[in-house]
Amino acid sequence: MELLLILFLGKPLWMWLLFLALVVALLVFDLGVLNKKDHEIGIAESLKLSAMYITLGVLFSGFIYWQMDTTATAQYLTAFVVEKTLAMDNIFVIALIFSFFAIPREYQHRVLFWGILGVIILRGIMIGLGATIVEQYHWVLYFFAGFLILTGIKMLFVADKEHKIEENGLMRFLKRRLNVTEDLHGHNFFVKKPDPATGKLKRFATPLLLALVMIEIADLVFAVDSVPAVFTITTDPYIVYTSNIFAILGLRALYFALDAILHRFAYLKYALSILLIFIGSKIFIAWGMGWEKFPPEWSLGITFLILGVGVGYSLWKTGGSKTVEARNPAE
Numbered sequence: 417m418e419l420l421l422i423l424f425l426g427k428p429l430w431m432w433l434l435f436l437a438l439v440v441a442l443l444v445f446d447l448g449v450l451n452k453k454d455h456e457i458g459i460a461e462s463l464k465l466s467a468m469y470i471t472l473g474v475l476f477s478g479f480i481y482w483q484m485d486t487t488a489t490a491q492y493l494t495a496f497v498v499e500k501t502l503a504m505d506n507i508f509v510i511a512l513i514f515s516f517f518a519i520p521r522e523y524q525h526r527v528l529f530w531g532i533l534g535v536i537i538l539r540g541i542m543i544g545l546g547a548t549i550v551e552q553y554h555w556v557l558y559f560f561a562g563f564l565i566l567t568g569i570k571m572l573f574v575a576d577k578e579h580k581i582e583e584n585g586l587m588r589f590l591k592r593r594l595n596v597t598e599d600l601h602g603h604n605f606f607v608k609k610p611d612p613a614t615g616k617l618k619r620f621a622t623p624l625l626l627a628l629v630m631i632e633i634a635d636l637v638f639a640v641d642s643v644p645a646v647f648t649i650t651t652d653p654y655i656v657y658t659s660n661i662f663a664i665l666g667l668r669a670l671y672f673a674l675d676a677i678l679h680r681f682a683y684l685k686y687a688l689s690i691l692l693i694f695i696g697s698k699i700f701i702a703w704g705m706g707w708e709k710f711p712p713e714w715s716l717g718i719t720f721l722i723l724g725v726g727v728g729y730s731l732w733k734t735g736g737s738k739t740v741e742a743r744n745p746a747e
Contacts, residue, residue, distance in 0.1 A: 425547055425653040441666065442472070448723020457525055463673035466501065469666030476662060480655065487584070494716040495659035498695065501579040501610065501723050502642045502688060503667045504681070507674055509634045517623040519600070521672070525674055526603050527628050528668045534632045539660050542643050547653040557699055564696030565689060571689035590629060595620045629636065635664075638720035645695045649715065682734055 420430035441507045446465075457465075473496055481489040514524055551557050590596075597620045605625040611618040648654045674681075698710040 423588065423652060425544065427654045427666065431654065432552055433450075435661075438472075439536065439661060439665070442469075443529070446529065452547075457521065457672040459673045462670060466666050466670035467668050469662070473659075473666055476658065480658075488650070488652065488655060490713050491652070492655045493657050494719055495500055495646045495649050495655060496663050496718070497719055497723070498645055498691065499642055499660050500667055501664035501691065502645060503638065503664060503717075504674075504684060504688065506634060506638045507667065507671055507687035508685075510631055510671060512631050513627050513634070517627045519627050522601070523603050523624060524672070527631065528671065531631045531635070532665065534667060535664055537660060538632070539639060539643070540657060542639055543653055543657045543660070546643060546647055547651065550647060550651050557648060557717075561648050561696040561699040563647065564645055564692045568689045568692030568696065569676055571692065572686060590626055594626075596626065597622050600624060626714070639739060645692065648699055649694055681727070681730045683730040684726045687722055690726075691719065691722050694722060 420428065420433070420637055422429045424432055441650075442701045474493070477489050477492050477496075502518070510528075513519075514527075519527065595618060597607060597609065599622075601622050603624065605628065607620050607622060609620050610616065643655045643656070646659065650656060698715060702710040
């Protein structure tokens with residue numbers, strides 16, 4: 417019992433284990449019950465699953481309030497909203513990856529599910545390292561803030577630039593180093609096939625594995641922006657990690673609904689750019705005003721305002737466009 421009370425990154429071990437147990441239970445329920453068989457996830461199912469994850473994420477703020485205080489709760493909710501919205505840009509890239517590899521919709525959930533496991537581990541490592549660095553060198557927060565401001569400014573000028581998967585250096589490296597099949601083999605990431613040169617059975621990767629690797633790398637790249645952004649909201653590793661994971665769980669579920677209407681959010685990237693600039697500026701504003709920290713309630717309200725304007729403007733500007741559900745060439 418005493419073992420559970422040992423502090424790990426500032427919080428009792430039981431709080432970390434409780435959260436991880438909840439995430440594992442959700443993943444088992446997702447893959448083992450809701451998506452036991454490969455099938456195409458429709459918009460209605462996607463919205464229901466996403467609503468479940470969002471509800472659980474918001475309800476978890478009640479646990480934060482019970483164990484901590486009102487300020488921690490506001491920080492968690494702000495971090496949750498910021499992480500979810502910043503990950504929206506990730507959805508555009510995921511859709512592009514699936515389209516490039518012609519991954520049928522019935523196999524896309526499997527890729528995203530296994531991708532979540534990688535996110536849980538990678539984000540944990542990044543947040544653990546980040547928390548240790550910030551604790552030892554508090555001035556790093558100003559570096560994070562400056563980085564976010566520069567990133568936001570850069571995004572304003574390249575928001576409409578298209579990603580080209582075929583020009584990605586990692587993609588070329590993987591194709592050179594791995595034996596990759598031309599076609600998919602069901603939901604398998606690996607298959608055994610005769611080697612064209614020797615005729616002996618050899619393990620081949622399928623395009624499904626390449627899609628998974630590319631999505632993991634994309635998430636790692638986006639984490640370089642989102643993790644520092646949350647650290648400027650709070651330096652509590654528990655709030656940073658739980659808000660990150662809950663936001664990503666829900667957003668991956670929402671992907672299948674958003675995939676059909678991504679064109680309606682064409683201008684949201686500009687709002688995300690402004691949001692990054694605002695998040696980075698908060699620490700300098702607080703310093704200039706002589707505050708200990710930027711009021712978390714203000715931060716939450718301004719975040720909602722920026723995103724609300726971005727979503728509203730996008731829907732207004734694309735209101736006359738025709739909604740066409742995206743389909744992969746392989747279907």
